[in-house]
Amino acid sequence: MIDFIPSFPTFLLIFVRVTSFFLMMPLFSYRTIPATHKIGLGFMLALIMFSAIDAPELKIDSVYFMLIIKEAMVGLFIGFIAALMMSAIQIAGGFIDFQMGFAIANVIDPQTGAQSPLMGQYLSIIALLVLLTVNGHHLLMDGIFYSYNFIPIDQLMIPFGKENVAEFVLLSFNKMFLIAFQMSLPIVGTLFLVDIALGIVARTVPQLNIFVVGLPIKIGVSFLVLIAVMGALMAVTSDLVSTTLATMRGLMEIIGGA
Structure with a gap:
């Protein structure tokens, strides 16, 4: 305990980065x-990381408080990128719901407290199971651990406002929409x-009320196609975990100046 007291400021910085990451990270940020x-999980993980990282001893001064703000921003930014990529599943569900006619029946997501499309909620639950199956939550925690290889704990200046950081975030946003479109393309x-x-039937048989017949047909076809492509969707979801990790690594390399 006596040896730990001089290193407590360093441990506190690690704890701030880990808990900030948990605020945005998929799965751990759920309400x-x-x-x-x-x-408690952040404290135990920070304690393990503190014993494994060769971090310098720091003193509590004016620079130290700036380091606390920097660590919080780094954790939030990395967690935001991870959550951004995983939200492709919700966007894909929104595309599917819009075509199925379920867009008017949004539900409250108990995990985030926000409105969520029905198919997006269904696919998100399955994606969460896939994430746990492939140990994606362990890989995400590895990402915050290895972030110290790119962004040292005593590095004060972080280039959040540089052009390459903004460009990387925009490209990640674009990639997220592209993955969502690819996931929803078979059904849409x-x-x-x-x-x-x-439309052809409505023009050839005007006596038929196409609005009454069309919606049940579209719902039935949607579920049949969803059952047929569910295996491919799960494969894309598994690849999405690796894409999320690669995006986190790329962002840390840019921020750290690697």
Whole structure:
């Protein structure tokens, strides 16, 4: 304990980065996890990282408080990028819901407290199971651990305002929408063909109320196609975890000046 006291400022900086990362990180940021559990897990993880990282001893002065702000921003930024990439599943569900006609029936996501599309909620639950199956939560925690290889704990200046950082975030945002479009393309494309067929039927058989018949047909076709492509969706979700880790690494390299 006596040896730990001089290193307590360094441990506090590690604790700030880890807990800030948990505020934005997928799975650990969910509201259903009690705050005491998050703090306890962050404390234990910071303690393990403190014993494994060769961090310098720091003194509490004016520069130290700036380091606390820097560590909080680094943790939030890395967690934001991870959450941004994983939100591609919710966007894909929104695309599917819009074509199915479920867009008017959004539900409250108990994990985030925000409105979520029905199919997005369904795919998110499955993606969460895939994330846990492939040990993605361990890999995400490895990401915050190895962030000290790119962003040292005593590095004060972080180039958040540089052009390459903003460009990287925009490219990641673009990649997220591209992945969401690829995930929803089989169902959205099929429903587009169904809409064309229903339009032809409406013109050839005007006596048929196409609005009454069309919605159940689109819902039924959507579920059939979803069952058919579920394996491919899970493969894309598994690749999304590795894409998230690669994006986190790229961001840390840019911020750290590597």
